[in-house]
Amino acid sequence: MKSLSLTILVILLTFTLCAGAYGLELAVIVNKENPIDDLSSEELIRIFKQEKQYWDQRKKIYFLMQETGSVEKEIVLRKIYKMDPEALKKFWLAKMFRGEISSFPKTLRSNGAVKRFISRSPMSIGYIDAAETDDSVKTLSIDGKRPGEPGYSLADR
Template identity: 30%
Template sequence: MLVVSKSFPADGISFGDLKRAYMGSRVTTNGKQLIPVTYPKGSPERIAFDEAVLGMGPEQVGLYWIDRKIRGQSGPPKDVPNAATVVWIVGKVDGAIGFVRASAVGDDVKVLRVDGKLPSDPGYRL
């Protein structure tokens, strides 16, 4: 599930904007710049997300970020150690966006729609 703070000024995001944000592009939704957070390299959550959203495996993702660094472009999303930290950061940092399992969603965050769909809807892409 994709989560943002309760005060985030939108209820959804396009899949394209989500992908761009996690690939280092500046993405603004309703006036808020997205600040993506992710899990450490090699974690099952990160591998699954990167494959579903970025369309890349771990090696490809690593090469992508090396290439951006060489070109002087923005770096990767901030790695955090676990879902509890994702929820805490997203709940406290204006514009932060992250992904967690349903069991980790807390009161300080809301689930963000992707292309108008919630995780319970058919065709949800995460």
């Protein structure tokens, strides 16, 4: 019984280490009806920091985040905000205090929840694990690159 448990432990650790070595890629997703196909890194940062709050059609952007502690949010904190969770909280509070936003961005618990919400909300944008994308939403290119392509900026490598 001990050898079986040890074997299972070794297998699980091997899979965990291998998965971590490849890293995760995020997909920035919007509703399929959204006419946007590509964003520059600068536009993406402005949207995620809510410095840009309207699509070109003058419709309000509905930005979604994932919960603190998710791998996806950790990547966004490093790559987009360059902050830790506490600094991000202070960032949002300062924007609210200055009247730049009326509330924190909506936070959802999982890739599936973000995807479902965006598939039903035409002006929304969010991020999920690229492996979770499907035809219910549109995956945007960032700087002309899509998840999986060399130089894609939201790859955790």
